[in-house]
Amino acid sequence: MWRRSSVVHVVDELARAQRRERWRVEVEALLVGLAWAVWSVRLELALVLVLAVMQRLVGGVLGWIAVVACVAGVVAIPRTRRFLGHLLRAMHVRRAWARATIDAGVAAGPFRCPGVWSVSRVPAGDVLDVHVRRGQSVADLDARSEHLAACLRAREVRVLRDRRNAARASVLVIRRDPFEDAAPVTWPSVTTERLSLWEPVPLGVDEQGEHVAVSLVERNVLIGGEPGAGKSAALSVVIAAATLDPETRVWLLDGKLVELAAWAPLARKVAGPSGDDALALLREVRDVMDERYRELLAKGQRKVRRGDGLPLHLVVCDELAFYLTVPERAVQKEFAELLRDLVARGRAAGVIVCAATQKPGADVVPSALRDLFGFRLAMRCTTPQASDTILGQGWASAGADASDIPGAQRGVGYLLADGDRPVRMRGYYLSDEDVSAIAERASAARADKWLAEGVSA
Ligand SMILES: Nc1ncnc2c1ncn2[C@@H]1O[C@H](COP(=O)(O)OP(=O)(O)OP(=O)(O)O)[C@@H](O)[C@H]1O
Missing domain, CATH: 3.30.980.40 (Threonyl-tRNA Synthetase; Chain A, domain 2)
Known part of the structure; x- marks a missing residue:
């Protein structure tokens, strides 16, 4: 049988042990916190230490003068000022990050x-x-x-x-938001004499200020967005790159008649707002594609390769919805079938389809067709569903929602390239004068090529 005094003694001991443990934990946390605080200002401390050592070494008033001269020198020289400013800012961001990850x-x-x-x-x-x-x-x-x-x-x-x-x-x-109130960014190749569509085409700049370029060979591009979002401007950049490559054949379907008019003289064929014209154009491209496959078979090749003399074909359709909602059902159906065929089979044959729609709905872009496009650019849309119709299901809720793009930000969109996370970017812009100048240069380059081929033939 335990006596009362021994029970009280055990309870006191336990309480003391608990207090000791609490103390130990608190002191440990305090020391870790202090060490962390010192570590997080290590750069600032190191700078102060260097200056203190300098003052001690030189000594007296001269030492203080040396410190002031050193600080003034660093501040006065733009390079060192920028460098030190960057280091100090980086440390500040690191500290804020560390606190944020704990909180x-x-x-x-x-x-x-x-x-x-x-x-x-x-x-x-x-x-x-x-x-x-x-x-x-x-x-x-x-x-x-x-x-x-x-x-x-x-x-x-x-x-x-x-x-x-x-x-x-x-x-x-x-x-x-780097795109807020930003002036249009001119396409970097605006003054280039010649380009090759085998090289990546610069489309715009992302939020980090990096160029966004896409390699169009073996890819198709789908662009969607509400009227005025900047789809035709984005298409113009792609067409400009294609026309500056004298080897590339360009085919234009312009449901709005005037949007791509400046490029018409450079196109192999143009279809305006007529379902029958559009069908005739797509049938011709399909024949070119089938012929290309026969050529590849004869050469024992599975796909076109750079330098094998087989030109690339760029098919641009501005306003898919126009052709897919014409009154004649038979035209709608055949247009959808031909387009799907080109998108599905054209890649290996060097046929690139680039299509835009201001009606990003499942009736215009069913997911089976959408998934065949390697690059998808969702410009400002009216709803998250419309944004997902272009990018793919679930992207809007994952943060890539083109309906969040402010109405004033023309040319801004989310680009999904090869299944990666969509990148928010702003497309390059070509003014009417730029388009005319490029079209003129591209015509000259094509005429030169045609003449050279005529002479050598
Ligand atoms: N990348 C851009 N940078 C700056 N401004 C742009 C850009 N793209 C478009 N814009 C501006 O937005 C206007 C509308 O662009 P665009 O005609 O390309 O839109 P859209 O989506 O094709 O419209 P719609 O479907 O009605 O044809 C342009 O006239 C231009 O002023």
Whole structure:
């Protein structure tokens, strides 16, 4: 039988042990916090230390003069000022990131935050090269991106996993919309004499200020968006690249008659707002494609290759909806079949289809047809469903929603290339004068080529 005094003694001992443990945990947390605070200002401390050592070495008033001269020198020289400014800003972003990952529940505490290996400034905000720690995943980061954005006081945080390393991600902290009130960006090849459609075609700039270029060979492009979103302007850039390649044959279907009129003299054939003309054009391209397959068979090739003398064919359709909603059902049906055939079979034969629609609905672009387009550009749409009709089911809810694009931002859209995450970009713009100048140069290049072939024949 235990006496009362011994029970009280055991209880006191237990309470003391608990207090000691609590103390230990609190002191440990305090020390870790202090170490972390010092570590997070290591650059600033190092700079102060260097200046302090300099003052001590030189000594006295002269030492202080040396410190002031050193600081003034760094500030006065633009290169060093920029360099130091970048380092200090990067440290500030790192600190904010570390705090945000703890507060958002991604990291369990200091020294457990996903590491930031580099910080670069881009027009939209900052890009962080992040490496997650053991036990963490990039998917966790992505799942907490809303919380991270709130902690960082940013508009949005986008996490893009490195394809080759599951522990690494590129994190875009969006602080401003780089396309807001931005002037049109001229196509970089506007003054180029000649291009090759085998090379990637620059389409626009993304939020990080990087050029977005697409390699059109063996790809098809689908563009959707509400009227005035910038579809014809985007098509113009693609046509400009094709016409500047004298080897490429261009076929135009212009449901609005005037949109592509400037390019008409360079086209192999043009169909205006007439279902029958459109069918005749598509039938001709299909015959070219079938003939091309026979040529490839004879050569023992499975697809066209650069340098084998087989020209590429670019078929551009501005306003799919026009041809797919003509009153004659038979024309609608045949148009849909021919287009589907070209999109499905044309790639290996060097036939590239580039189609735009202002009515991104399942009746115009059924998902079976949409999925055949390697590149899909959703410009401003009226609903998230319309955006998904172009990009694919689920992208709007995953953040790539073209109905979020402000109405004033013409030429902005989400580009989905080869199944990656859609990239928000702004298309290059060609003014009417640019289009006329390019068309003139392209005509001259084609005439030169034609003459050269005539002379050598
Ligand atoms: N990339 C761009 N940069 C700047 N402005 C642009 C851009 N694209 C389009 N715009 C502006 O938006 C206007 C409408 O563009 P565009 O005609 O290409 O739209 P659309 O989607 O083809 O319209 P619709 O379906 O009615 O033909 C252009 O006249 C131009 O002023």
